[in-house]
Amino acid sequence: MEFKTHISVRNLNVFYGDQQALKDITIDIPDKGIIVIIGPSGCGKTTLLKSFNRLIDSTDGVRVSGEVLVDGENIFDPKVEVTRIRKKMGLLSQNPYPLPMSIYDNVAYGPRIHGQKNKKELGRIVEHYLRESGLWEEVKDRLRSPASRLSVGQQQRLCLARGLAVEPEIILADEPTSALDPKSSRHIEESFLRLKERYTTIVVTHILRQAKRLADYVIFLYLGELIEHGPAEEIFENPREEMTREYMKGIIS
Amino acid sequence: MDSKRLLKDRLAGRVMFVLTVLSGLLVFVMAIGLYQRSRPILAIKSLRELLFSTSWHPLKGEFGFLPFIMGSLWVTGVAVVIAIPLCLLTSVYLSEYASRYVREWTKPLIDLLAGIPSVIYGVWGVLVVVPLIKDHIAPLFGTFSSGYSILAGGIVLAIMVFPIIIHVSSEVFRSVPYELREASLSLGATKWQTVKYVVLRKAMPGVIAAVVLGLSRAFGETMAVLMVAGNVAKVPSSVLDPAYPLPALIANNYGEMLSVPLYDSALLLASLILLAVVLFFNVIARVVLIRVERSIQ
């Protein structure tokens, strides 16, 4: 199987103070489809995800070595303009964090900071991406009310729309359903499946069944090390490593 | 043996309870005490007359507080205008931009600023700020000023309220969830855009509370202002005019007040007014801050 890659990681090490969170990770992330990072909690899944758009930068005492190449460009190069990298990727975090403004402004926030001032165009963008995340019908009559009034599930879909509105190529999702009820979780999962033709979606999860429902490609991390990665069927049906097998059986979690 | 321990426990509990209630009520006791002593003057003059008359002639029995209230407002206003931009920029810098190293070095220095006694601020004001205004700033505007002025008071007060505003607003910034910044940054916003549109917006009520706390501290500050503001009982009309803020009035006349009838009552009424204003601002600010804290949890 041939993959064209947006993101490739080369010998990535991340330290928080004396603790090493990621150990010498090297991997090419395939393009398009849903890539799921699995592994027990505290194994570095989130760190790996956040190193893709350099959000780990702002943590105190963090040290990074190695490279993350996005479209062939090492994003840890100090000369790189980090906002441009981040614009290529939408982030969905564990808990939805709507910005302290209206529903409309939440979605329009990204386009606005990138210079879109045309009201009509903004209106079109907002509607388009709210439809894309399946929220439009529920909020179209109250676009001006504060986003904090939405239910948690709706907030998460709003965050998805907000992320999509900057037209990223990649969606990063950090356990995006862990704060949601089953119905809202299904909404989010459905959105991912709908979007996977057009975006590279990288999802961190510790729910194995969710991984099985979503994944086209699986990355298994354990204590900061990359144990195994490959197409979903391969990893789930026929893992090469003993550790992966044990994890799948629920022996280590 | 055990019953003795339990008795001790219970007895101590009672004593501690009483102390707690008493110190909780202290602020009311203070207000009542001051009110009792202000009654003689309130019995013959209406509060309105006292607050809005500009005539201050204790020997003739005229006690108009307006010049002093205006003096306080002017000095406080100047201080706040100077302090707000500097403090906000600094606390944004310290909580959003600065490395931990810079933060750990800066914080104790700002604490130190808070620990300097107000007389020292006064001495510094007399030595540095007053001559600066007299020799450089006033001539710049083509006027004469002795230097002892609202501007001098405002500058000194601004420095005195830096630590409060910075401390409280930094705390408010810290309470803004990190994930909110992440959300904005991941959309490709610059750090400043994130601060401007997200952090400041979320922190706004708390920041206003911080400024109000600073403002009320400036309003009640005594010695430093007394030393640099000039103390002329006239409603000021420019920042280069001298002013006679309320706290300075109280502190400056402790000598005479027992020899002139009603003078002590007038000064204690002034203290009561001061207390009322400061309480008003403090209660509002604290309620806002408690709300902010709750909304985070």
Place this chain on the structure above:
Amino acid sequence: MDRRRIEERIFKGLMIFSTLVILSALVLILATVIVKGLPAMNVAMITQTPKGGYYLGKEGGILNAIVGSVYLAGGATVLSILVSLPVVLYLNVYAKKGSRLVSFTRFSFDVLWGVPSIVYGAFGFTIMLFFGLRASLLCGIIAVGLLVLPIMSRAMDEVIRMIPKELLDASYSLGATRFETAFKVVVRQALPGILTAVLIGFGRGIGDAASVIFTAGFSDSIPYSLLRPAATLPLAIFFQLGTPFVEVQDRAYASAFILTVVILVISVASRLLTRRFTRHIVR
């Protein structure tokens, strides 16, 4: 794109500039006091009381004010500890978590913290009138003690609040009473914080002028009784600076230098305390 980066640069520059302005204010104040005060220092300043004609420029020192201030701030600190320690322990050990009394008391300390010192002075004055006392060390101690109370209580509360609940539970499960838990476990665990709070209170007490102006009076001799008026350093500075004589004004600078050194020493000491006294602390 470029405009955003320029804006980022400008504001970051402004922020660093503001921080530097604020820090340089501190440096400027300390430098002024040192430059003006140090040359005016001499041994007599700290070993003698004012002699006749001192305020006209004749001989003497401000030992009266130094000793007066230490007595006054010391007394006020003790008074304040006697109230604030039990209150804070009550809030954190005895009282039910989140009870009305607890939040009310905390709120009222927050508010008291904002009350200007001149108001404490004025209130002290009403107490004096009430009991028919004259300006004296005792009255000064009461006024400053009240002023220091919220400062000290808040500082203590802040550290004692941080003590993990499990520690209290451990003590209770050994059969200790709340009293024993409070004074043996909590106080020991929070000791450095409590001492820091005490130092902060003492520093505030020794530096405050507005609250003692009515209540402690002023005297050229060292007070030998609680009922005698007492001089204080801040007021000594204020009076000396107010005279028209250059020699006396120089002494005001020297006095300011002494007060500043005292405050600096206290501040450094409280920093060291927080680092040092952590032997018995459970982290």
